[in-house]
Amino acid sequence: MRRNRTGKPARKKLLNILYIVHSFYPESYTGTEKFVFNMARSMQSKGHRVKVVTYSKGALESYPHAVGEVVYREYDHEGIPVLAYRHQHMDPADTFETGNPDLTLFAKKVIEMEKPDLIHFGHPMRAMEFMQTSALLGIKYVITLTDFWFICPKSTLLQTSNALCPGPEMGENCRIHCLLPDAQQRLGTHIPLLRSASKVISPSASLASLFQNSLPDLDVEVLNHGMKYETIRANERVYQAGDPLTLFYGGSLSPHKGVHLILEAMSMIPTDRLKLKIYGSGPSDYTELLEQAAAADNRAALCGLYSEEDIQQLYQEVDIAVVPSIWYENYPLVLHEALASRVPALVSDIGGMAEKVKDGFNGFTFRVGDAGHLAERILEILDNPMLLNEFKANMKQVQIPAIEEEAEAYERIYHSLVRSKVKSKRRKR
Structure with a gap:
């Protein structure tokens, strides 16, 4: 000093x-x-x-x-x-x-x-x-x-x-x-x-x-x-075999964010145990494509914007955050929020995403741009939701800085x- x-x-x-x-x-x-x-x-x-x-x-x-x-x-x-x-x-x-x-x-x-x-x-x-x-x-x-x-x-x-x-x-x-x-x-x-x-x-x-x-x-x-911890509340849900799951995406709805990959993966998984909530906004042409895909799947919904005040409740209502960017994402703050809220993540295997999510430790990675591989990782968790309990326990060991x-x-x-x-x-x- x-x-x-x-x-x-x-x-x-x-x-x-x-x-x-x-x-x-x-x-x-x-x-x-x-x-x-x-x-x-x-x-x-x-x-x-x-x-x-x-x-x-x-x-x-x-x-x-x-x-x-x-x-x-x-x-x-x-x-x-x-x-x-x-x-x-x-x-x-x-x-x-x-x-x-x-x-x-x-x-x-x-x-x-x-x-x-x-x-x-x-x-x-x-x-x-x-x-x-x-x-x-x-x-x-x-x-x-x-x-x-x-x-x-x-x-x-x-x-x-x-x-x-x-x-x-x-x-x-x-x-x-x-x-x-x-x-x-x-x-x-x-x-x-x-x-x-x-x-x-x-x-x-x-x-x-x-x-x-x-x-x-x-x-x-x-x-x-x-992380602004005043806005964070840990998701304490404990999972059992056969539990339904809700996927979450939050952020910009732009092509390089890869949101369409989640909807493509959903289309490969015909089960009523899976839901998807998409939050955010973006260019109208891309957003319209997402809206059309979501309209064809009653398990998916575009939910508009969310504010800092919504974060605590939002992460109580979802089970897995998905960050499917097709570019070398730097440090997605939504991923930050999810991990701090003890919500495991599915992320592309490149950039800052793979830096924060260790495959099989606090979530899964999938091959960038590969909707089929994303679907496989989602199915792994659907077949054994108790994997999320392991991920959540591991997340307690890693403290994100304030x-x-x-x-x-x-x-x-x-x-x-x-x-x-x-x-x-x-x-x-």
Whole structure:
């Protein structure tokens, strides 16, 4: 512990922290947004000044302020101050180019107005001008990797055929397998800004490893997400032979999440002892396909969205969480919630999913993209529901860290970076 000259523990400096993310509540509510909100709320509770800056797609008339071609508004989300902005005439996500003069001017204005001690990027899509401006002004920034956006224009390392991609290979794989001829140009601007971060953090070892396969010189620290235990209640159900089972999926309803695989697997298992509850939202075309498949099976239901307040009850009503993603999922927070709630999981055998679910210990893995193999694993449990008792007993042995632990680790990182910045300034004098 650091101590001052009197020998007493030194008081930590209160920091001014800017969090930047590609979308945020209430407009968007996936795992990245939840992570940013959790960290902002944790730092605020410690006395630090925080603000979330996010891109937004609201109607232009809903933004009362403007800086050139960029409009913005400010609001609070559960006590966290938020600044939401958008360009009036374009979506930055539609171009590989960075350094847009309108967005650069806006980023400079915001940073000069907020005067942050450091900036934490939860996701820099549509916000690269903030990263460029931070580097130009000498403001230290932290990046938490939540997908493959820096090295993959599609963010998922999935080729157009939905085959897993080993990495961009300087844009060559992007050109051949995804028909993206400008990917090399994109990598040329994005990778230097990733390397310029004062700290790069990954919530999972698998995501860190895949980045380092493409960028061997990149130093990535692994720091697992924490769980908000106030919202968790353990599922204490004990299973017997012949028990009915309810499968659960929660999260984004997007093709790369593989939700269709659960419905395909259900169609191979003609039993009335099995039900499926799907929670979430997503693109209308994919959601409609899921709705059609669910309508053909009266055991399956699309249940809409669920909130943090619903988590305790929801996990009392289900028996197995299914995470069937067909991409190298980073660290699915819904899987986190399920395991903390002592609900065993069935997950694809790649990425952060296989990192958290050990086959035969706290659930089962199945071959990625293989609905038939998923059906086989479901049948194993249907034939012997008492397997779930073993999984649940094993889950008690593994404690998922709390959000408070995650926040403590980030706070230490923040302070170390700010101290090193102060020391650097002193040496220059």
